[in-house]
Amino acid sequence: MYRFVLTRQWVCLTLIALVLIPVMIKLGFWQFHRHEHRVAQNELIAKNLSAKPVPVTEVTSPGHTVPRSDYWRAVTATGTYDSAHEVVVRMRTSNDDKVGFQVVTPLVLGDGRVVLVNRGWVPGADDPTAYPPVPAAPSGEVTVTGRLKADETSGGSGIKDRKGLPDRQVMLVNSEQQSAYLGKPVLGGYLELTSPLPPGGGPEAVAEPDHDSIGPHMAYAVQWWLFAAAVPVGWLVLVRRERRDREAAAAAAEAVSPEPASA
Incomplete structure (x- = not known):
């Protein structure tokens, strides 16, 4: 020593x-x-x-909290878009990192319940307080396929749920909030639309989540x-x-x- x-x-x-x-x-x-x-x-x-898509009503219901095991699960829904109660989600980025809005349109099912459908991203207008130009949702009965996501919360997303926003603009996609706005039962969670996608000029579809990289x-x-x-x-x-x-x-x-x- x-x-x-x-x-x-x-x-x-x-x-x-x-x-x-x-x-x-x-x-x-x-x-x-x-x-x-x-x-x-x-x-x-x-x-x-x-996985093979299943009807959304088989995996969620009004007030249901989507568990992590069901995140991104492929589901289908058939109903009619309620464009009059469509909202846009502020401060969302496109697939090439431009800031704009995501368009969330209620889809009224045959039994009167509603599922929220995130139809994709659109750029903002010159006036940030104005409702952005949004391509109209298809009319009549449609069948859509999408990825199931859980309701967004401030605690889970880190996004502050600001109040006093312009009409039909929100910070979070949340079925409970939209149920109060619509006055109808809304299935827990929401769908990220994957098909049918609109033709050119429609909202830009939300990209599939990264599941290849494992990080550093x-x-x-x-x-x-x-x-x-x-x-x-x-x-x-x-x-x-x-x-x-x-x-x-x-x-x-x-x-x-x-x-x-x-x-």
Whole structure:
């Protein structure tokens, strides 16, 4: 073992090293768990996107909270669009990151219940307080297919639900809010329309969720663990350097010390 004086500097350095090692290991596992969550989510998205569409009334109902296991599930609905109560969702981006609105049109089912259909993105008007130009929804009875999504909330989305907005403009797609607005029962969640898509000039369809990339979390986890392993190695390197410097200083002091006088 190397012998050296435990100065205050070395005590502090050692304590810092002892704290950093478990912290870095924990950060590594945090990133690893995020990697596992992303992989599981990608598998869920791929599974639900490829599943055979089912009637929306089989998986949700008024007041129902869509569980994560049903996110992006392919569903169908048959009814008539209620364009008079259509709303637009503010501050939404297109597939090429332009800011505008998403168009949400109620679809009245045969039993009188309603499902919200996100028909896609449109650009805003010159006046941000004005209702944007929105291509009309198809008239008559239609059958649509879409991806089921859960109701948006401020807590889940991080979007503040501002009040006092211009007429027929909202911040969140929320079935409970729209049920109060319509005065009708609205199925929990909403659909992102996938077919039939409108011809050119219609709302831009919401892009399919990314389920191919896994993100950098695994690489970050490995980096944190390497940092944790480097701390004791660095500590030992510093100890050896300290020992070498002390030995060199002692040798230099001995070399310049005067020889004892002769008798």
